[in-house]
Amino acid sequence: AAGVIQSPRHLIKEKRETATLKCYPIPRHDTVYWYQQGPGQDPQFLISFYEKMQSDKGSIPDRFSAQQFSDYHSELNMSSLELGDSALYFCASSPPGTVLISGNTIYFGEGSWLTVV
Amino acid sequence: GQQLNQSPQSMFIQEGEDVSMNCTSSSIFNTWLWYKQEPGEGPVLLIALYKAGELTSNGRLTAQFGITRKDSFLNISASIPSDVGIYFCAGASQGAQKLVFGQGTRLTINP
Numbered sequence: 017a018a019g020v021i022q023s024p025r026h027l028i029k030e031k032r033e034t035a036t037l038k039c040y041p042i043p044r045h046d047t048v049y050w051y052q053q054g055p056g057q058d059p060q061f062l063i064s065f066y067e068k069m070q071s072d073k074g075s076i077p078d079r080f081s082a083q084q085f086s087d088y089h090s091e092l093n094m095s096s097l098e099l100g101d102s103a104l105y106f107c108a109s110s111p112p113g114t115v116l117i118s119g120n121t122i123y124f125g126e127g128s129w130l131t132v133v
Numbered sequence: 134g135q136q137l138n139q140s141p142q143s144m145f146i147q148e149g150e151d152v153s154m155n156c157t158s159s160s161i162f163n164t165w166l167w168y169k170q171e172p173g174e175g176p177v178l179l180i181a182l183y184k185a186g187e188l189t190s191n192g193r194l195t196a197q198f199g200i201t202r203k204d205s206f207l208n209i210s211a212s213i214p215s216d217v218g219i220y221f222c223a224g225a226s227q228g229a230q231k232l233v234f235g236q237g238t239r240l241t242i243n244p
Contacts, residue, residue: 020175049231058221058234059176072231106175121166122232124175 018043020125022107028131029097037092037128039107047071048090049122050082051106059106065090077101097132104129139222139235146212147243154238155206156222164225165198165205166232171218179220180207209240217242 021040029035041048047066051059052075061074065084076082079097084090094101108124139156146152156165164183168176180191182198182205189196195208205224209216222235 058236061231064231121178121181126175
C-alpha cells in the first residue's frame with residue numbers, strides 16, 4: 017500500500033540558507049501534518065492543513081511557512097536557517113472525515129533529515 | 134498546552150520478559166495511539182484506541198484506553214530482539230487536528 021512520501025530524505029544547508037521539504041500524502045488523504053523531532057526528542061507538532069487550508073498551528077517558528085496544494089501535497093519552507101533547526105521533519109496524513117475518530121488515524125512518512133551547518 | 138507524561142523513559146530487559154509502559158495526560162483525550170520508532174525512521178502505528186476502557190491487542194502487544202480518558206498503557210509480552218526501539222504514546226482531544234506525543238520509552242533488549 018502507498019505510504020506518505022517525503023523528499024528529500026536528507027538535506028544539508030548552511031546557516032541563514034533556505035530549505036524546502038515536500039510531502040506527498042497517502043492517496044485520498046486530505047489532511048497533512050508536519051512534525052519536528054530534534055535529537056533524542058519526541059515529535060513536536062508544527063502545523064496541519066485540511067483541504068488546503070491551515071487547520072492548526074503548533075510551535076512553528078515565524079521563519080517557517082507551509083502550504084497544501086490542490087493535489088494535497090504539502091511543502092514546508094524554512095528560511096534563515098539556524099543550527100537549532102537541525103532535526104528530523106516528519107509529514108503525516110489522515111483520511112477524510114473527522115480526524116482521529118474511530119477508523120481515521122494518522123500515518124507518518126519516513127522523515128526528512130535536515131542538518132544545518 | 135496539553136502534555137503527555139510517558140514512563141519509563143528507558144527500559145533494559147532480557148529477551149522473553151514482558152514490558153509495560155504508560156502515558157498520563159493533564160487533560161481528557163478522545164484518542165490514544167501507540168507508535169514505535171526505529172532510528173532514522175518515521176513512527177509506525179502499533180495500536181489505536183478510540184473508546185474509554187477499550188482494550189486492544191496486536192499480536193504480543195496490548196494497549197488500553199484508561200477509564201478516566203487521561204491515561205493509557207502498552208504491554209509487550211515475551212519480548213524479542215526486534216522489539217527494540219522507541220515507543221511513543223500520542224493522544225488527541227475531541228475535534229483536534231493534531232496529535233500530542235509523549236516523551237517516548239526507549240526499549241533495549243539483552244539477548
